[in-house]
Amino acid sequence: MHSRPLPTTPRLIATDLDGTLLRDDKSVSDRTIAALAAAEEAGIEVFFVTGRPARWMDVVSDHVHGHGLAICANGAAVVDLHAGGKLLEVRALERDTALEVVRTLRDAAPGTSFAVETTTGIHYEPDYPPFHLDPGATVAAAEKLLHEEEPGTSAPVIKLLAHHPELAPDGFLTLARTTAGRLASFTRSSPSALIEISGLGVSKASTLALCCAERGISSDEVVAFGDMPNDVEMLSWAGTSYAMGNAHPDVIAAASGRTVANNEDGVAVVIEQILAGRA
Structure with missing residues (x-):
């Protein structure tokens, strides 16, 4: 073939x-x-x-x-x-950049919820659908999950995940790239409207x-x-x-x-x- x-x-x-x-x-x-x-x-x-x-x-x-x-x-x-x-x-996603992506996508697609994947595990917002239940996960708003007391003191973020309950998967990806593509790299691999966000160029x-x-x-x-x-x-x-x-x-x-x-x-x-x- x-x-x-x-x-x-x-x-x-x-x-x-x-x-x-x-x-x-x-x-x-x-x-x-x-x-x-x-x-x-x-x-x-x-x-x-x-x-x-x-x-x-x-x-x-x-x-x-x-x-x-x-x-x-x-x-x-x-x-x-x-x-x-x-x-x-x-190749980490800077926390400040991740926060800006969160704010941009919330404005562009109300109802979006987020998860933060770090080198030590994954953490969710309350509305985010957990596709794997990790016992050590923190459940909190993205701002809290991404907060760092001192720069460089928390585990590096390797992926930000964004989920929307109603948008079509490809439509959500296109919207995210259009509104926040200058900030980070956006892609998807799930059958649902779940976007995976990495550092720019990663x-x-x-x-x-x-x-x-x-x-x-x-x-x-x-x-x-x-x-x-x-x-x-x-x-x-x-x-x-x-x-x-x-x-x-x-x-x-x-x-x-x-x-x-x-x-x-x-x-x-x-x-x-x-x-x-x-x-």
Whole structure:
């Protein structure tokens, strides 16, 4: 299902997790496990690049080979999965900027509620729908969640989340980018009107580009996979990229090729083709 010849010598595979590498039940299929292992054995690095925070990486912790690095929180954190999720790099969202985003979105879309993801956990406003109940979460207004007694004394913010109960997901994203795009980076990966907000210029693509530069890997040597708007920049950057069969229309437009859906092991299908081409 691909529209461009596969690179003969890719050096790195960058794959999203939810809706891409993972099946809908959040499992990694036996076929996918075998394909990832075969890629690593062939000398191709595999990077997991996800919107998930480090503490939600247990879904793939048993399938980490080689370097063990993952890019989490849409590029805001680089994590060593071999070291129990140790944070190697953080590209934080400044708290003052996050507060300005909160005020701007509240004015533009009344009814918006917020959550603050830090390097140590997530905290919610009272109206925010908790999609994962974290026992240590503080529930308070965003102003309190983002308040810091002294600059630099609180855990870095890696993501601000904004939820609206009524707006269409893509419409909410467009509104947020239009009204506050000068302040931060906005994207989405949820089926609901849930926006993920990072520091300006922080994305899966920009952090992956930094990690590749450190390794002397060019974009032409990268094969990337994704399914939602938070993957668009990464798929556009990679020399070869695949939208999943279940992908958002913007992702299909950005990718150079297309594979089958996540529940049909679309990532494994392409990895098998790459390795067959190298044989």
